[in-house]
Amino acid sequence: MSRQTGPKAGKPEPLATPMEDTDIIDFEIIELFFFAYRDFVSDPDAILEKSGFGRAHHRVVHFVNRNPGMTVADLLETLKITKQSLARVLKQLIDSGYIRQVAGPEDRRQRKLYPTKSGRELALALAEPQSRRIERAFEGASAEVREGVKGFLSGMRDRQKAD
Amino acid sequence: MSRQTGPKAGKPEPLATPMEDTDIIDFEIIELFFFAYRDFVSDPDAILEKSGFGRAHHRVVHFVNRNPGMTVADLLETLKITKQSLARVLKQLIDSGYIRQVAGPEDRRQRKLYPTKSGRELALALAEPQSRRIERAFEGASAEVREGVKGFLSGMRDRQKAD
């Protein structure tokens, strides 16, 4: 059941009062996080647009540069997407000469992924404006706050699922 | 240990060294931010899926609840999307009884947006797991760090464009 989740009986009264922070809900941080992320990804988006790439390419280039030799399976696990989704993006990056595949030395079924020199340069170029933005956001912050921010971001992640 | 083979004709050299933090680039925070946001939006995503809604509906419901009486133009400005993109999402929310439109009292061309009671409840239900996640990430943090995190997130936003 529950075909219609929303009530449709007559005209529900519109509420005119803003939804404010309560003891349980902190809307302020929720919004801050939304806006911060929106603007954070806008810098690389603008650069990528010129090459006809998108956010998906950025993520792949970033992680392959951070973990050269990672396999396709590793990448799928990190990005939490399907291999079909990855395929198109990865192929474009390989065809454009930013990433190379090398058969695994132990297990030759594996395709180990490495950045090329220009792949490394691209990753750095994309990270640069983001880093400047981060540095600007940290201006005047104490070492304690800087560490606190890292701890906070880290704590926002899902806990490991036992399996 | 992976070994670099010699340069091959026409094939760019794959780089085997990981890209590390430098004085200019802080990859650690870039990644922390990526993972934090990915998991942050996963909670509401799971709830919305049941009603056939998506992230776009979430954003609209959230801001209309925070700013009852905002116009369509206000919403477009906040979300930085086009009115064609907003139209479908907004229509679904109105049809489902989560949001109501009221002609502006001064300017009757305007459509002022208000949440209904169930729209308010939906916004709260979506914010709840996010708030719990934030609270968990703040566990044991000093008041200084909490304020520092807000300052950081706030500093990540684009500065106002002069116009």
Next chain:
DNA sequence: AATTTATGTCAATGAGGCTGACATATCTTC
């Protein structure tokens, strides 16, 4: 009356996800 503004809508497009099905090469196991 003419123009501008706020909004709505139709049509087409694209990026980036998804599922299902199947192919290939390689490794592991019996």
Next chain:
DNA sequence: GAAGATATGTCAGCCTCATTGACATAAATT
């Protein structure tokens, strides 16, 4: 050595959410 499992690739189709362009309507402004 045959059979099965694993890592990857690929084809085909579908979905959501964004885009642009063009045009429609109603109301405000000049």
